[in-house]
Amino acid sequence: MPKILLPTPLRPYAGGAASVSVAGGTVADALQSLVERHRALRKHLYDDQGRLRSFVNVYKNDEDVRYLQKDATPVSDLDALSIIPSIAGGAGGASAAPPSTAEEVALSNEEIRRYSRHLIMPEVGMEGQKKLKGARVLAVGTGGLGSPLTLYLAAAGIGTIGLVDFDVVDDSNLQRQILFGVGDVGRPKLAAAAERLRGINPHVRIVPYEERLTSANALEIIRDFDVVADGTDNFPTRYLVNDACVLAGKPNVYASIFRFEGQASVFWAEKGPCYRCLYPEPPPPGLVPSCAEGGVLGILPGLLGVVQATETIKLVLNSGDPLIGRLLLVDALSMRFRELKLHKNPDCVLCGPHPTVTKLVDYEAFCGIEPEAAVAADGVPEISVEELKAMRDRREPYVLVDVREPHEIEISAFPESVKIPLATLPENVNRLSTADEIVVHCKTGVRSAKAVRFLREAGFRKVRNLAGGINRWAEQVDPTMPRY
Amino acid sequence: MAGRIAAAIRQHGVEAYPEECCGALLGVVENATPRVTRLERMKNARVEERRRRYVIDPLEYARLEKRADAEGLSMLGFYHSHPDHPAVPSDYDREHGFPFFHYVLVAVRAGVPGEIASYVLSEDRGAFDREELLVEDLQE
Numbered sequence: 129m130p131k132i133l134l135p136t137p138l139r140p141y142a143g144g145a146a147s148v149s150v151a152g153g154t155v156a157d158a159l160q161s162l163v164e165r166h167r168a169l170r171k172h173l174y175d176d177q178g179r180l181r182s183f184v185n186v187y188k189n190d191e192d193v194r195y196l197q198k199d200a201t202p203v204s205d206l207d208a209l210s211i212i213p214s215i216a217g218g219a220g221g222a223s224a225a226p227p228s229t230a231e232e233v234a235l236s237n238e239e240i241r242r243y244s245r246h247l248i249m250p251e252v253g254m255e256g257q258k259k260l261k262g263a264r265v266l267a268v269g270t271g272g273l274g275s276p277l278t279l280y281l282a283a284a285g286i287g288t289i290g291l292v293d294f295d296v297v298d299d300s301n302l303q304r305q306i307l308f309g310v311g312d313v314g315r316p317k318l319a320a321a322a323e324r325l326r327g328i329n330p331h332v333r334i335v336p337y338e339e340r341l342t343s344a345n346a347l348e349i350i351r352d353f354d355v356v357a358d359g360t361d362n363f364p365t366r367y368l369v370n371d372a373c374v375l376a377g378k379p380n381v382y383a384s385i386f387r388f389e390g391q392a393s394v395f396w397a398e399k400g401p402c403y404r405c406l407y408p409e410p411p412p413p414g415l416v417p418s419c420a421e422g423g424v425l426g427i428l429p430g431l432l433g434v435v436q437a438t439e440t441i442k443l444v445l446n447s448g449d450p451l452i453g454r455l456l457l458v459d460a461l462s463m464r465f466r467e468l469k470l471h472k473n474p475d476c477v478l479c480g481p482h483p484t485v486t487k488l489v490d491y492e493a494f495c496g497i498e499p500e501a502a503v504a505a506d507g508v509p510e511i512s513v514e515e516l517k518a519m520r521d522r523r524e525p526y527v528l529v530d531v532r533e534p535h536e537i538e539i540s541a542f543p544e545s546v547k548i549p550l551a552t553l554p555e556n557v558n559r560l561s562t563a564d565e566i567v568v569h570c571k572t573g574v575r576s577a578k579a580v581r582f583l584r585e586a587g588f589r590k591v592r593n594l595a596g597g598i599n600r601w602a603e604q605v606d607p608t609m610p611r612y
Numbered sequence: 613m614a615g616r617i618a619a620a621i622r623q624h625g626v627e628a629y630p631e632e633c634c635g636a637l638l639g640v641v642e643n644a645t646p647r648v649t650r651l652e653r654m655k656n657a658r659v660e661e662r663r664r665r666y667v668i669d670p671l672e673y674a675r676l677e678k679r680a681d682a683e684g685l686s687m688l689g690f691y692h693s694h695p696d697h698p699a700v701p702s703d704y705d706r707e708h709g710f711p712f713f714h715y716v717l718v719a720v721r722a723g724v725p726g727e728i729a730s731y732v733l734s735e736d737r738g739a740f741d742r743e744e745l746l747v748e749d750l751q752e
Contacts, residue, residue: 135673135677135687136677136680136686136687136712136713137687137710137711137712137713138710138712140712146681171737172710172711183707183708185670187670187671187674190671192670210674212670212671212673212674213670213673213710214667214668214670214708215634215667215668215673215690215708216665216666216667216668216704216708217634217665217666217690217692217701217702217704217705217708217709217715218632218661218664218665218666218692218694218702218704218705219632219664219665219694219695219696219697219702347696347721347722348696348697348698351663351664351696351697375722376696486722486723486724487721487722487723487724488721488722
C-alpha cells in the first residue's frame with residue numbers, strides 16, 4: 129500500500145502519526161481513503177466546496193501533482209505521497225489594491241465615453257487613461273489644497289484616491305474648500321468628501337483614513353500608494369509626509385499657501401531634492417503663521433491645488449517635465465509665477481549619501497511645538513467663558529485686555545476691552561495696573577496665553593487667560609457675536 | 613523560548629528589510645508546552661511583492677521537516693517579518709495559517725526591529741489568538 133506522509137500540523141488529526149498507509153490507484157483515491165480513516169483531516173485539506181485548499185500541496189515523490197495529472201495521477205505501492213503545507217503570509221495591506229499594471233486594467237464603454245477628451249489626445253490615449261485608472265494617489269488633507277486636487281483627480285479618472293483627514297467641516301472652510309457645501313457643515317470631512325467625489329466619478333475607489341497622519345501610521349498608509357500629494361497646513365505634518373515619502377521611495381507632490389502667496393514642487397529623493405534639502409530645519413514655532421492665524425485668499429489654494437493635480441497626473445502618465453528640482457512661486461497679487469532651481473543637498477540628513485534620519489521621528493518636537501497639555505500646564509492661569517460671564521453679570525471689577533490685531537477687532541470685540549495688539553504689549557504695559565484683576569483674550573487663546581506669560585514675568589499676579597478666546601465666547605455665551 | 617531566539621528573529625527581519633524574512637521554529641513539546649530550541653532561516657520564495665508577502669518552497673519545507681523528524685525535533689511554527697507594518701496577523705496570514713503552528717511576527721519599521729508577538733490560529737480557522745505566555749518568553 130502506498131504511504132501518505134503528513135506534515136506536523138496535520139498529525140494530531142491522524143492520531144499523531146507521521147505517515148498513513150492508504151489505498152492505491154490515483155491521488156484522488158489515496159486522499160479519499162485518508163480522510164475516511166481520519167475524518168478530522170477533511171476540514172484542513174478541503175474547503176467548503178470540497179476543493180483541496182490552495183495552500184495544501186500534494187507531492188508524489190518530489191513532484192507537485194498539479195504538474196502531473198492532478199487528482200488522476202496514478203499512485204503505486206512504491207510511491208510516497210506527501211502533503212506539504214505552503215507556508216505563506218505577509219503584512220497584507222488590504223486597504224488599497226495591490227499594484228495593477230496598465231495591461232490588466234480595462235475601461236468600460238461608459239468610461240470610454242466619459243474620458244473621450246483624454247482618449248483622443250495621443251499623449252494620453254487608452255494607454256494613459258488605463259494608467260490613470262491603475263494609479264493610486266494619496267491626498268493628505270482634504271482642505272483648501274486637497275479640495276481642487278481630489279476633485280480633478282476624481283474627474284480625470286485616477287482609479288484609487290486615498291484621503292487622510294480627521295476634521296469636521298466648519299463654516300470657515302467654505303471660503304476655499306470647494307469639496308464642501310453649506311449642508312456639509314458639522315459633518316466629518318471624509319464622509320462629505322467621499323460622497324462628493326463619488327458623485328463626480330463613480331468609477332473611482334475612495335479609501336478613507338479618518339485619522340491624523342502620525343509617525344506610527346504614515347509608512348503603513350503611504351506604502352499602498354504610488355504618489356502622495358501633501359495638502360497639509362502645518363510644519364510637523366509636512367516634514368512627516370516628506371520623511372515618510374523618502375523612506376518609502378514615493379514622490380511627494382507638494383504645495384503650500386499663505387495669504388496671497390503659494391509654492392509648489394515635486395519632491396522625489398530618487399530623482400531630485402526632498403523638502404529637507406530645501407528646508408533642513410523648520411522655522412521657530414510661531415514665526416510663520418498658519419492660514420488659521422494669518423488668513424489665506426480663498427482662490428489661492430485653488431490655484432496651487434490644481435498645480436498639484438497637474439503634477440500628479442503627469443507623474444502617473446510619465447510625461448512632460450515634472451516640477452522635480454524646481455520650486456514654483458506664485459504671487460496672486462502681482463499674478464507672477466517665478467521658478468527657483470532646487471538642488472539635492474549632499475549633506476541632507478534624510479536623502480543624502482550618509483543619512484542620520486533613518487526612521488520617522490517626533491515631528492511636533494522637531495518643530496519645537498509643545499503638546500497642548502504641556503502648554504496648559506505651563507503655569508498660565510485660565511478663566512472659562514462661563515466664569516467671565518458670571519463676573520460680568522455680577523458687575524465685579526476686572527480689566528479685559530484684547531491682544532488681537534485691529535482688523536480682527538472689526539469682526540468682533542468686547543466693548544469694555546482695552547485693545548493692545550500682542551506685538552505692542554511691552555511698550556503698553558504701563559497702561560495696565562498690577563492691582564487690577566486682568567483677563568486677556570485673543571481669537572482662540574493662543575496669543576493671549578503668550579501675553580499672560582509675558583505679564584506674569586513683568587510682575588502681574590492677578591492675570592488670567594480667557595480659554596478658547598472670543599470665538600468660544602461667541603460659541604457658548606453670545607450666539608449673536610460672529611465667529612471667525 | 614529564550615531571548616536569543618527572539619534576537620535572532622529580529623536580526624533576520626532587519627537583514628531582509630524592506631522585504632519580508634521568514635523561517636521555521638523547531639523544538640520540542642513538553643507537557644503540552646512548546647519550547648523552541650532552534651531557528652531555521654528559510655528563503656522567501658516569492659518572485660515579486662516580497663515587501664509584503666512571503667512563501668516557503670514546499671520542497672524546502674519537506675526537507676526541513678524530514679531532518680527535524682530524524683533529530684527528534686518538531687516543526688513548531690514559523691516566523692516572518694512585517695516591514696513597516698505592525699506585528700499583527702493580516703487576513704492573508706489567517707487564510708494561509710494552520711491551527712497547529714505557532715506564528716511569530718516581528719514588526720520592522722524603517723529598518724529597525726520593533727514589537728514581536730506570537731499567534732495561533734483557532735481550530736475553526738476563524739481567528740488568530742495572541743499567545744501572551746509565548747510573547748513574554750520572547751521578550752526575556
